[in-house]
Amino acid sequence: MRLGRRSLLAAPLALATPALAQPAWPSRPVRLIIPYATGGGTDLLARAIGEALRPLLPHPVVVENRAGAAGVVGTEVVARAEPDGHTLTAVVSTHIMNRYHLTHLPYDPVTDFTPVAMLSRNTMVLAAGTAQPFADLAQMVAFARANPGRVGTGSTEALSSFIGQELARRTGIETPDVQYRSGGQLMNDVVAGHLPVGWTSTASATPHMQTGRVRILAVSTATRTPFFPEVPTAQEQGVAEFDLAGWVGLLGPAKLPAAIVGRLNALLGQAYADPVLKGRFTAMGIEPDLRPGPALLEAMQHEDRLWAAAAAAGHIQRQQ
Structure with missing residues (x-):
């Protein structure tokens, strides 16, 4: 079949369209918003991960602290951000508990976010x-x-x-x-x-x-922590069935493309395998627990059920 001049000119444009629709990620620095003040465990974890990712990316991961309202101020920024992988947040498990603790939450802690990865156990x-x-x-x-x-x-x-x-x-x-x-x-x-x-x-x-x-x-857990192995648990000291812990999870806005989530998990896997980062985690008292998005979503849903039951029993009071 012979192609006319107009068809030949249009063909390269048609072939280029998918590539233009899927720009390389990241195309600029990645904002990692920490919705808590500097110096805490989540802040330290995020900065260590950001440094470990630097050699693996064409642009840096910039940690930005946006504390306030039990983590809501910074987290809302991510909930409202474009789902292009350039705005992420690292939150602790009370991201879910806030639904039952605060009088008003400007987002749904599960459905308004994309679970990217579990980062650590707290x-x-x-x-x-x-x-x-x-x-x-x-x-x-x-x-x-x-x-x-x-x-x-x-x-x-x-x-x-x-x-x-x-x-x-x-x-x-x-x-x-x-x-x-x-x-x-x-x-x-x-x-x-x-x-x-x-x-x-x-x-x-x-x-x-x-x-x-x-x-x-x-x-707070049923087993002792390796960072303070000489310290007995609350259970060992007579508080029966006392077993409470948290986690830190990496979230993006809702509808974050699966390709970006997969790329982030691959990069995190590389970073966590680095002996330098492993050593930093140990020195800082961080318990790494890298798991993919579905595992984080399961943990979030479990927390939702746990805190819903605690609120129904009157063990969580709404903030006035």
Whole structure:
């Protein structure tokens, strides 16, 4: 079949159209929005991952802290962003719990996002200053029982707040919740003696252990953490069936193309295999737990069921 001049001119344009519709990713720096203040475990994790990804990408991953409203301020930016892979967020598991803790959420924590990957497991630890008049969980509970309301318990988001109040509920003590914007700020006050105790991640606690002014009283999970193997769990210290932990997950806006999600997972796999990043994780007290988007979605749905039941039982109070 003979083609006319017009057909020959149109053919290259037709062949080029699909390529133009699928620009290479990333075509500019990737914003990784951390909806919490600097210095906390999620911030440290994100910055370490961003540095590890730098040699693997043509453009850098720029970590941007947008703290406020229990993580909602920064997370909403991602929910409203174009689903082109250039705006992502790393959130803790209370991203889901906020649905039951806050009076208003400007997005659906599940359906308005694309789960990209699980990044880490967050074992929470109960940190106390060495100047406090208690050296273990039993002594803290006894002191709090004898001094109602005097053992303020620091928290940084809904999960750590829930863990603190759940421990108080199960042990029959009164420990007012003292809220912080990040684990780094919480730990600074523990070290300085301004805050009696606080629930925070191993990543937030680890940098302060060399000061000699901090001790870990308990961990929140059923098994001990490898970062503080000498510290018994709350269960071991008499709080039956106490097993609460969180995670950090990487999310993009809803309708993020599967090709970009797959590319991100491949890059993360390369970064996590790097011995340098593995060493940084260990030094910072981070428990890496890299899993793909479907596993993160399953964890999010599980959290949704868990917190819905806790709210129905009255164990989660709406923020006023």
